[in-house]
Amino acid sequence: MSTEEVRAALAAHPFCQGLPEAALDTLAGHARLQVLAEGLTLFEAGERSHASWLIREGRVGIALHELEVVETVEAGELLGWSWLIGQWQWHADARALTEVHAIRLDGDALAERCRAEPSLGFELARRALRAATGRLERSRLQAHDVFRVRGA
Amino acid sequence: MNDPWVPVPMTIRSRRQETSDTVTFELDASAAPVRFRPGQFTMLWRYGLGEVAISVSGDPREPERLVHTIRAVGAVTRPITQLRPGDVLGVRGPFGRPWPVDEAEGSDVVLVAGGLGMAPLRPAWLHLLANRERYGRVLLLVGARTPADLLFPDQLGAWRARFDTEVQVTVDRADAGWRGPIGVVTRLLERAGLDPARTRVMTCGPEVMMKFVAREALRQGIPADRIAVSMERNMQCAIGVCGHCQWGADFVCRDGPVFGWDRVGARFAVAGV
């Protein structure tokens, strides 16, 4: 896998839309392409968090209480942003529900780079915040349990 | 349409249990065919029980077969869903304004159905399929509480297998046997890759869900007048006389049940849903 391949995959991923060329170069230096087998556990709650995945294909399930999947993360989406906001621990489990093609970002190295280059840090944090805000809104809607039959 | 005040007796031809609390009836309307537009409803009356508003969930091209999908929630719907083939229901209608399927010709069309909302949207979907060449992309996005709560699962599978439609299903919760998406239905809208300049959205489901769907569609740049929702309010006359179904400045039976978001969006904000 060449850095060009990784860079091209990053450039094509919606998470990176609008990122300056230099930022893509930096990311490419700390990213690799992965194929994750169905059933593979990416992380578990309590473990140290030091990576993110940009999903290119397939489906990952996020589970809060052992086996109950609360949301799936799919192509074009970001999985995991804890390290970007200074939390180095996962608060959920993630498991590949199908074979998954992803770009794995190295959080340890990128956190270092973000400190040295605040503009890069800002861009990444802004995108992560957007993903987190979406998750928050969806959790609110899910908490309504809207399909429950009233009066039943 | 027959006299809007007088129920026409129709015999139940078939009954299908859709989920634990929901059944689909086909009524024999051959003596008085019910020509309806997708999104319209009828008033179903059972002697001694009362009358309820139920959307037509069948194919608009088959006016002799009147199809309804009914969830047992209360005093009238519970006993009605117990009826069997051969039993008789009184039918008034059809009533109400339809989904804007004619106005949508030439556009991409997204139907977003939550829970029982699939029933009123099904005729619109069948209309899109029957007139496929008149539309751009057609998408059906379905949300349900669990896989067992999905309405028309076999048909969803068949529609999904077509090469000229996009059908996606998500559930709020599922056990390990489910391999599809989990999460709220608005996520499917986020993933759909829509062109806001040429898309129309029609959505039916719980009010909170429709509000979030409309919000996501607006966020993507789809104008409010190209987003349609279908409302439920208690009904009696169904022809704009009694005022039971009043909602803001509208009577849902006469001015709806399908409304443009440009007309009713502000009411959702006030209602705090």
Ligand SMILES: Cc1cc2nc3c(=O)[nH]c(=O)nc-3n(C[C@H](O)[C@H](O)[C@H](O)COP(=O)(O)OP(=O)(O)OC[C@H]3O[C@@H](n4cnc5c(N)ncnc54)[C@H](O)[C@@H]3O)c2cc1C
């Ligand atoms: C235009 C229109 C189209 C409709 N289409 C359909 C349809 O296709 N299929 C269908 O099953 N229903 C549909 N409904 C809803 C249906 O009319 C009501 O569920 C019915 O009137 C309830 O009557 P009931 O006497 O059985 O319940 P009630 O005894 O009046 O109510 C008993 C309990 O059920 C709850 N309840 C009432 N209505 C609903 C509801 N809509 N959803 C969940 N809980 C409810 C009440 O809060 C109460 O707790 C539609 C309503 C309208 C206005």
Ligand code: FES
């Ligand atoms: S039900 Fe009578 S006015 Fe609408």
